[in-house]
Amino acid sequence: MALEYIGAFIIGKFRGSIRAASCMVPMIAFFSCALLHGAPKRMNDKFADIISDGETNLSIVIDGKPEEKEAAEILKEILGKMSKRSDISISSSIPKNGFNGTSIFIRKDNDAKILTPDTANIDGTLNFKFKIYPNSVHILYPSDNSAINAVGFFLKKFCGVKFLAPGPIGTEIPRPAYLKIRTGNFEVNPSFKGRNLGLFADKNFAKLIGNSDDFTSSNHSMPQIIDAKTAALHPAWMARIDGKLQPHSNRVQVDFANSAMRLFVKEYAEKYFAENPKARIFSLTPADSSDFDNTPYSERLKRGFTANGYMDCSNLIFSFVNEISKFIRSKYPSKFVYSLAYLYTENPPSFKIADNIIVYLCEDRGNFFSSEKMSANTELLKKWSNSGTKFFGIYDYNYGNPYFIPRNTFQQIAYSIKNAFDAGARFYTCESFPNWAYDAHKIWLLSNLLTDASLDTEKLENEFFDSYYGESSKHIKEFFDIAQEQWNKRNDRPMWLTLYKRWEQAEIFPKESLDRMEAKLALAEKGAKSPMVIDRIKEIRLMFDVTKSLANTYRLQKKLWMYNISNTPKEHILDTIEAVKISKAIQKLDIKRYYENTKYPKASFKIWDELDYMDPSEMLAENMESRLEYAKNMLGEPDFRRAFSGGNSLWQTRKSDNANLKIKKSGNALTLSAWLPAYLYQRVEISENKKYSFNIKVSGNLEIGAVFYIELSFYSEEGRLLSKKRLRIPPLGSFKDKEMSISQVSPKGSKYAVAAIFAISMRESDFVEIKKPALWEKSR
Structure with missing residues (x-):
């Protein structure tokens, strides 16, 4: 099979200097139908010859700037993979006695329109130029850090390469018998001049798909x-x-x-x-x-x-x-x-x-x-x-x-990118x-729309899934359609990063939706035939198993919180505690399997260990045993009678400015709500190597995103933190008289204990009523 790729130019979309918007979709369409049987069309001087009969004879010429060297190495590697036999050199000049093949020059465009505060028309700046002659190709980049950008555009738009995800698993490289590019002058004019994709694990991949962070800097400087x-x-x-x-x-x-x-x-x-x-x-x-x-x-x-x-x-x-x-x-x-x-x-x-x-x-x-x-x-x-x-x-x-x-x-x-572009954002x-x-198709969309905001979103989506998942694309797309559907049907009140670092993100994926997704994934696995598609679907399997086990752990822990302890059979509680333990073990195995087998840059799940303080198993197990004997309540003020009344309350408050902290007293109870972080605490002197238990009873209303937890921490005499333990109640909606308690032994060297109550991200309907605070010291 011979592939003659002469770009979209044959369709007549390129006439002199043009924007990327003029070429991308027609070029994709042409490339998809450009597989030709038999011999190629007759070569002539209107084309630059890149690959001929599966072989390359190319010289890549650079000026020697650091990024040009990287760009040239990438170009050499990929063009080498496109041909069955390659002869590609990298040098700073053409040999004095001439060169018999095609020379590819990678150079900074000294005539490029740069962007400054004085620029009147931003849309005409920082363009990438490609000048094609019969024996040479000139890849011109506009700024010091954009040589790899330019090579990426060249490989995508002239050579049919697709960068769909990082690494070999994510790159589609054609192997044509013939590749020739029509002569002429062509340009890519990105819609957005700053295009920071937030990809830090693979910077060269980011640049190949258009990343440009020249106009960003450090946050919170x-x-x-x-x-x-x-x-x-x-x-x-x-x-x-x-x-x-x-x-x-x-x-x-x-x-x-x-x-x-x-x-x-x-x-x-x-x-x-x-x-x-x-x-x-x-x-x-x-x-x-x-x-x-x-x-x-x-x-x-x-x-x-x-x-x-x-x-x-x-x-x-x-x-x-x-x-x-x-x-x-x-x-x-x-x-x-x-x-x-x-x-x-x-x-x-x-x-x-x-x-x-x-x-x-x-x-x-x-x-x-x-x-x-x-x-x-x-x-x-x-x-x-x-x-x-x-x-x-x-x-x-x-x-x-x-x-x-x-x-x-x-x-x-x-929607965001198109809407922002229409409003003037660049x-x-x-x-x-x-x-x-989970996110490769999102990054593909992002990189393409930032280059050309006019592209059709649905066509981009279909192109990604068809290219990446081949024979299994239908079922994988249905898998992600369910995920989009679950996100869109949310009925919780929108809040800034509501589910960021929150276990309750599992709430928007109930078991029924995960089962539907599992069915689609199983069909995709069954239908996968090519090794690359099989590998890509394996990646979804590795990640989806982690999703299911973490979601299951959350649901079981929430189930424990929803029990009415006074009338729930003890064996039901113990069975659920055991189920939580098993789910956590499966979760660890799934994460370990992911780490050991993924071919992508690894995602990190460490945060879910750090946030693993929603599990009431220990508290419930202790409560079901014979009561530990405690000698006294160590809190100097074992209720809230004097708190926040202008007196000398032992309960102290720390809060962010603008926390919108709302505190209401009713007898010995305290009702609390806070938008930004706020907490109440007491510090008391304690003894080392003794068991302490911090207890409160709570009622209230907590919706998705609202956070309420208690903490017991121990400090040395010098104020050094020795240990801490937390317990968070999940978003239960409306609830009444739930006990929260943390027990731990004070480490050696402990001098003080701090019992604290934290609230954050509570909206108008979220509140907690707190009763009977106690820090018990075990008597034996």
Whole structure:
């Protein structure tokens, strides 16, 4: 079989310089039908000869820049795999006596339109050019870090290579007998100029599919600019909260209005660009914290609350960012400043921001299963588009880890990118951390739409599944369709990353839906014939077994919490405790099997061990045994009678600013609700090597995403943490009189115990009523 691939040009879509939008779909269509039997068409001088009769005779010529070398090695490797015999050299020039084959030049385009704060038309910048002559191919990239991007575009658009996932398992490389490319000048003009896909495990793969992070930088940079050493020298630069200066922390803001601090940041930025002359952008992003300065001047700049329920600090933050950015532009006119419209700054400020600032609008667009959230985000995009901001983009959360479910937000991703592009966004960044078995098709969609936002989403989806899963594509697509369906039918109230690091993500995949997915996966496994398709489906099997076992562990633990202990037969409880133990053992085996067998960059499941404190098995088993003898309640205030009444209560409170902490007392009971992290605690002196039990009784209402847990920790006399133990109640909806208790032996060297009660992510309907707090010390 001979394959003559002359690109989409034969269809007439390429005429001089064109955008990628003009070529991608027709090219795919042509390539899919370009398998020809018999001899190839007669060669002529209108084509560059890449592969002839299965053989290559190529010279790759580079100038020697570091990324050009990497790009050339990738090109050599893949073109070598496309041919049955390859003769490909890499050099810095053509031999003096000439070269008998085709030369491929990889070079920086010195005539490329670069992007600066002064650029009037962003859509004409940073294009990739391909100049094809009978004996040479010129691959021209626009910026220092884009040589591999250019090779990726060349291999995809001219050679039919598909990069569907990292590594050999994820790359489709054709083996044509003949490959020739029509002569002419062609361009790829990406829709988004910044295209950070959030892929850190395989950077070259990311670049081959178009990743460009030239216009992103570090998030939450201020704690690194004003670091602990600087803050110690200038403590007044930190936020003052309720009259008290805060110590340096990654979780505390600076005083953004402080003029001396602003001068220091200007000098810091100037030094940064002087030491990093090739850097394109400088990050000015606040700490990831709600602990803002609340002195009168700062308070005057705050404007109520955002749509996501956070304090609106845009005027406070952007007045600082604006001043520093204008200074940077006076010193470095071509440089940019990286800024985030994130939680507290999601709204545009009441003034125009400097033209060298690129603002990324952060949103959990996975919440777009809610039409209300979609509409609110569209309005927010309009606000920024109409604010006079010259350059803006979107920041998304496309996990991946830390989700153990197939978080199929394919439709939400497609809508977000197209909607943002239409609103004027030209930059994109995200957090991904893919579970590749579940997320490869999402990354494929993402990379293609960022290159060309006009592409048809359904065609892209079908192309991926048909290419990647071949004869089993129908059943694998149905597997993922069920996952998308389960995500879309959610009826919990959307909240920022509601299920992030939450066991209750299993709630949206009840056993019935997992059984349906299992049936589709089994059909795909049965129908798989080719070795590559079999390997790819094995990856889904490895991951899906982990999903099922983790979901089963969650359901069994929740079942234990739902028992009415007083009228449930003891053997039922013991049977479920044993089932939890077995499920956890299966879960460990499934995770171990995944780690040992996956051919993708590994996802991590360590977080689920760290968050394994929802299991009440130990508490229930202890309660069913004869009661341990306890001598006394160690809490100095064994109820809430004096708490939060202005007196000297032993119950202390720690909370984030804007925690929306709601506390209501009724006799000895306390009703608690908090949006951002808040907790109550007592610290008491205890003895080492004794058993203690922290107990409370709770009633209330907890929906998906709301978190309530207790903690018992032990400290040395110097304040060193020796051990801690937690117990979290799952989202049960409405519940009454549930006991929560933690028992553990105080380690050697223990001097103090801290009994604490934590609440976070509670909405209007979420609350917990707490009664009978006690820290019992065992008497024998």
